Amino acid sequence: QVQLVESGGGSVQAGGSLRLSCxxxxxxxxxxxMGWFRQAxxxxxxxxxxxxxxxxxxxxxxxxxxRFTISRDGxxxxxxxxxxxxxxxxxxxxxxxxxxxxxxxxxxxxxASAYWGxxxxxxxxx
Numbered sequence: 471q472v473q474l475v476e477s478g479g480g481s482v483q484a485g486g487s488l489r490l491s492c493x494x495x496x497x498x499x500x501x502x503x504m505g506w507f508r509q510a511x512x513x514x515x516x517x518x519x520x521x522x523x524x525x526x527x528x529x530x531x532x533x534x535x536x537r538f539t540i541s542r543d544g545x546x547x548x549x550x551x552x553x554x555x556x557x558x559x560x561x562x563x564x565x566x567x568x569x570x571x572x573x574x575x576x577x578x579x580x581x582a583s584a585y586w587g588x589x590x591x592x593x594x595x596x
Contacts, residue, residue, distance in 0.1 A: 472496050472585050474566045479590030482556055486594075490551040492566030492587060499547040503571040503580050506540065506551045508562035508592075515565065519551060520577035529577040533559075558596035563589040 473495040482488050490506065505520035519540040520529045528540050539552045549566060569584040 474587035476566045476587045476590040479592045481593040487554045492549040494547040502568040504549040505567045507565045510562040517578040556594045558594045565589045
């Protein structure tokens with residue numbers, strides 16, 4: 471089992487940047503693919519970005535491609551989501567997720583069963 475704690479959320483003007491961090495507990499961080507999801511008011515939670523346990527592959531939602539990057543720091547048990555050129559439609563609660571990685575699947579599909587953090591709010595006023 472792994473526990474996840476997100477940080478770095480806040481309010482930023484459109485066009486600005488934020489970096490979210492996710493700290494994972496335990497010694498098994500390297501076993502997990504990691505991801506970021508978000509949920510806006512009145513909407514379902516959606517996949518934003520994911521990274522394999524090696525860090526060698528990433529996947530992004532079309533809505534954030536070219537603006538967001540995901541990275542991980544193995545020794546520090548951290549995952550980051552760098553968000554640039556933020557838009558009002560990026561406003562949501564952002565959740566970190568961890569899941570065991572399996573071969574032959576897209577990264578986003580791995581998170582059908584996952585561990586979740588408590589979320590951090592990102593607000594981009596219109």
